[in-house]
Amino acid sequence: MRKLLLMLAAVLFFTGHLLAQTKTVTGKVTDDSGEAIPGATIQIKGTTTGTVTDGTGNFSIAVSPNAKFLVFSLIGMTSKEIAIGSASTYSVTLSPSSSAIDEVVIVGYGSGRRAGTVVGSVTQVSGVRVQDRPTANAFDALQGKVAGLQIFTSSGEPSQTSSLRIRGVGSLGASSTPLIILDGSPIDPNTVLTLNPEDFETVSVLKDASATSIYGARAANGVIQITTKKGKIGQDATVSLKTQYGVSNLMSTDYFENFMSSKELTDFWVATGQRTRGSADTLLKNFPNDTKWYNEYYKTDVPTYQGDLSVSGGGGKTSYYVSGGYFHQDGLAYRSAYDRYTMRSNVHTVANNWLKMGVNLSGGYDKRQLNPYGTNNTNRGLALLAPPFYSPRDANGVEYPDLIPGWGRYSPKYLADKIRATNNNVQLNLSGYVEVTPIQNLSIRSQAGLEFSEYRTTGTQMPSYVVSPNNGNASEFFSRAATRTITNTAEYKFSVNDLHRITAMIGQEYIDYVYSDFSGSSTGQTDDRLILISNGPAGRAVTSTQTEYAYLSYFGRLEYGYNDKYFVDLSLRSDESSRFGRNNRTATFWSVGAMWKASREDFLRDVSWLKDLTVRASYGTSGNSAIGNYLSLALVGTNTYENATGWGVSTAGNPNLSWESQKMTTVGLSFRLFDKVDIETEFYNKKTGNMLVSVPYPYTSGFPNITDNVGSLKNTGIELTVGADLYRTKTAYITPRFNFFYNKNEVTELFQGNKYWITPNTGVSWAIGQPVSFVYPIFAQVNKDTGLPEWYLPDPANITNTQKDPKKVTSAFTPDLQQSTGIRREPPFNGGFGLAAGYKGLYLDVDFSFSKGKYLINNDRYFFENPNQFAGFNQSKVILDYWKQAGDVARFPRYGVQFTQFDSRLIEDASFLRMKNITLGYNFQSPLLRRTKFFKAATLYVTGRNLLTFTKYTGPDPEVDANLTLGVNPNTKQTAVGLNLQF
Structure with a gap:
């Protein structure tokens, strides 16, 4: 004891x-x-x-x-x-960092870095720049805002996504769409449509090898990173309520107004002998109309409205951001609309001094209706062929309920009611992470992400449809897709004597994707109330497919900075993909970059007008794997023969199929003058090799084409970004901005020893030593003596040469007259400019985008400028300029000869300058809000989208991103009023 x-x-x-x-x-x-x-x-x-x-x-x-x-x-x-x-x-x-730019940028993996210390070429756009826009498509609002990023929206459908390219088209066979990253996990580019732009904190565009190579096999086309909003620890809850209402209309009616009136059309028929004067007058007497058909196929002042509610803040060691949103927009065409419901919850916590964790949960549901009557369809795309003397209304102004007499087509309202199709999408994007710091400066992080979607299409032709009475049909299509991403990283940061700053990061990532679908259909439904597949006794069919792929990757990055003046980073990544042949599934990509903050040198410290001077350079490799999932495999398929299942080889396969590779060199310079003007310029040279191309083979081989690694392509360009604080006081500011980039592509190698290749039915050729170009018969003139059209004879030795010898022409048109037109397929000049200005609470924000050297094959003109081929239909007024007698210098040949062929006349300059956004608003001042003891902030604004467009293009919309356009549903212009409140 x-x-x-x-x-x-x-x-x-x-x-x-x-x-x-x-x-x-x-x-x-x-x-x-x-x-x-x-x-x-x-x-x-x-x-x-x-x-x-x-x-x-x-x-x-x-x-x-x-x-x-x-x-x-x-x-x-x-x-x-x-x-x-x-x-x-x-x-x-604690004071803000001494760097001129303090915002944190996430580049690749690991923790954030101050933008001023990032070696790679990264442009970060605040989420504010894509919010409060009357469009569901967040990337549409980025158009013209980032040098090197080309964005086109090719349709006025409310659910249309934008095409994206960073530093040109990087491949002739695989996709050129950038990799999209949401909160650290890759997502499908189409997923952006289902996300709420009001949840975006930043959008970062990664362009050079130093910034993108860490993503390896998927980064050849650049990377776009979306970071969503988070709350702040210790911040009282802030409630934000946003609401907006607007209307949409046709962007321009100039194209639609250029068609002949009833009198002009019948006068033309009389002049060309198609009708006598008497029969024409009788026709006009029986049909005393002058219908503007575009007003019947496109609606006016269709509504757009959206509402968003969010709560953000934090208490103790946990922050949160929770939001919900609704967006609705009707399309101008009938059976065209988009509804979207979204919810998001981002929660992050600092559990203790060595453990952090968080989850980002996003869910959305949308309903889409798409107008199907575009290409070669007189129910919208080619509806302007309708003679204006017919009308959709009777003599009393009452609309015909179904068939329009004379025109012989059904009312677009009737078609929308009797032939229905609705698409529904359920979208989930989930990610969570755990980060531990076992020892000082070491962070170990594990993140898991899931992208899940279910898409359903329901199509019905009602039994009451008069074309096929008591014989309806129904179809259902259902697909499910899931992408799982698991990423593990370890990052160690340390400094020596506050001069040497070193960050080392290693990581591993696994991605797999599974997709499956099935569909069913039936016919013979007899009652509009019984229209399910099970109600159709005939034509029953069912199909299903399944596909999947996987990636396994290991990567690392080393960053070094000396005295906040000299920076170097190195990255290395090894990727293995199931998409490639068993002999070449693994590839390694790397990059090296350097940056010099020259303005911090002693010899420049006292240069008062130069506040910042930074030089950067990088070189590296990345890959492209954006192809089908089983192209490397020799596959068998099934068929039915005499009621028995048969087998046959369906694809040849290629066990040596491998990554498309890219090497990029970038040199850049940025500086700030007089503490007012920021200028950044970069030059790049991007070479793509081992392109993934569907190589044609003789049909006698049993396969029309086989995907292989062949050919090479080069893109070179320069980018320029300028921003200025032109005027700034405590109460007022004026800040103009401008960006511009030039890109030139050149085919440097093809396949099978070919010097050129014309891709079938596209009007586009690939020729070594030339950019991707249009190839068409080149129209010379209408012979003023004979009234016959003439085309230049191509160089028989090489049709990639452009031959316009006036002595070598023919009046006999054949497709064999095709030759290089010398016109580039891709626009070389793109950019935008804008202005932000304000005085006290009043503010103005304007953005323009432009594209120069953009060309389109306007296929609509083949129908609207061809009175011989489409006799009895309306035509564009331009056909009145046709040859009538010897000596006439005319646009079109004599009547009786086909006015328009598929030749160079259809290739139009579609360059444009467009006002993408203009917003005028007022931020209510704090003293006024404090009196309410409730509101923290309030903003009232009016905004417009696509209100002005300047172009020489004669079609409905120059922004279409394609080699050819026909029956496009054109872009719209919107005006809207909005109110934002914070509590």
């Missing part, structure tokens, strides 16, 4: 001695304005012991007698080190 008491006394004495030696240090961390900073890290220097500030900026930490210093840090702020003295309470102030 005595020994036990002695031992207990010894333990108590030793414990008391330790407690006497250990003390608790408390305090508060604030910023330069005295505001508390929650979530700041406090660490005992040289140990892993640490804590974080609470929601009011206060902290408490136990320190031992050996502890000498406390280190206070927070991303975006300058770290501070204080000595632990005899005091027990400390007040610490």
Whole structure:
């Protein structure tokens, strides 16, 4: 018993001695304005012991007698080190980083970096720039805002997605769409349509090898990263309510107004002998109309409205952002609409001084209706062929309920009612992470992401449809897709003497994708109330498909910075993909980049007009794997013969199929003049090799084409971005901006020894030493003596040469007259400019985008400028300029000869300048809001989209991103009024 008491006394004495030696240090961390900073890290220097500030900026930490210093840090702020003295309470102030640009940029994987220290070519756009726009497509709002990023929206369908290209078309066979990353996980480019732009915090465009090579096999076309909003620890809840209402109309009616009136059309028929004067007058007497048919096939002032509600904030060690949104837009064409419902919940917590974790949950449901009457269809796309003397209304102005007399087509309203199709999409994007810091400066992070979608299409032809009475049909299509991503990284950051800053990161990533679908259909439904597939007794059919792929990757990055002046980064990635042949499934990509902050050198420090001068350069490789999933495999398929299943080889396969590779060199320069003007320019040279191309083979081989790694392509270009604080005071500002980029592509190698290749039915050729170009018969003129059309004879030795010898022409048109037109398929000049200005609470924001050197084959003109081929239909007024007698210099040949062929006349300059956005608004001033004791902020604004377009293109819309356009549903213009409130 005595020994036990002695031992207990010894333990108590030793414990008391330790407690006497250990003390608790408390305090508060604030910023330069005295505001508390929650979530700041406090660490005992040289140990892993640490804590974080609470929601009011206060902290408490136990320190031992050996502890000498406390280190206070927070991303975006300058770290501070204080000595632990005899005091027990400390007040610490953290200042913003001394870098001119303090925002944090996520480049590849790992933790964020200040933009001023990023070596790679990265343009970050605030989410504010894509919000409050009357369109569901977030990327449409980015058009013209980022040098090197080409965005076109090719249709006025509300559910239309935009085409995206970074630094030109990188492949002739595989996709050229950039890789899209949402909160660290890859997503399908079409998923962006289902996301709510109001949830976006930033959109970053990664362009050069230094920024993209870490993504390896999928980064050849660049990367676009979307980061969604988060709350802030220690911030009281902020409730944001946004609502907007607007209307849509045709962007321009010039094209539609260029068709002949009833009198002009009948006069033309009389002049060309198609009708006598008497029969024409009788026709006009019986049909005394002059219908503008576009007003019947396109609606006016169709509504767009949206509402968004979000709550963000944080308490203790946890932050949150929760939102819900609704968007609705009717299309101008009948049976065209889009409805979207979205929800998001982002929650992040600092569990303790070594553990962080968070989840981003996003869910959406949308309903889409698409007008199907485009290409070669007189129910919309070619409806302007309708003679204007017919009318969809009777003599009393009452609309015909179904068939339009004379025109012989059904009312677009009737078609929309009797032939229905609705597409529904359920979209889930989930990601979660756990990050631990087992020792000082080491962060180990595991993240899992899931993209899941279910898409359903329901199509019905009602039994009451008069074309096929009591014989309806129904179809259902259902697909499910899931992409799972697991990413593990370890990042170690440290500095030596505050001069050498080093970050090393290694990682592993696994991605798999599974897609399946099935469809069913039936016919013979007899009642509009019984239109399910099961109600159709005949024509029953069912189909199904399934496909999948997987990637396994290992990667690493090393970054070094010296004295905040010299920066170098290296990246390496190894990818293995199931899409490629068993002999070539693995490939390695790498990059090296360097940056020099020259303005921090002693010889430039005293140059008062030069506030920043940065030089950067990078070189590296990346890959492209955007092809089908089983092209490397020799596959068999099934067929039915005499009621039995048969087997046959369906694809040849290619066991040597491998990655399309790309090598890119970038050199850039950025500087700030007079502390007002920011200028950034970059030059790049991008070479694509081992292109994934569907190579044609003789049909006698049993396969028309086989995908192989062949050919090469080069893109070279220059980018320029200029922004200026032209005028800025406490109450007013004027900040113009401009960006521009030039890109030239050149085919440098093809396949099978070919010097050129004309892709069938496209009017486009690939020729070594030339850009991808249009190839068509080149129209010369209408012979003023004979009234016959003439075309240039191509060079028989090489049709990729453009031959326009006036002595070598023919009046006999054949497709064999095709030759290179010398016109590029891709526009070389793209960009945008704008202005932000404000005075007190009033603000104005304007954005224009432009494309120069853009050309389109206007296939509509073949129908609308061909009165011989389409006799009895309406035509464009331009056909009145036709040859009538010897000596006439006319646009079209004499009547009786086909006016328009598929030749170079259909290739039009579709360059355009478009006002993408103009917003005028008022931010209500704080003193006024404080009186309410409820509102934190309020904004009232009016906005417009596509209100002005300047172009020489004669078709309905120059923005179509294709080699050929026919029956396009044109882009729309919107005006809207919105109200944003914060509580």
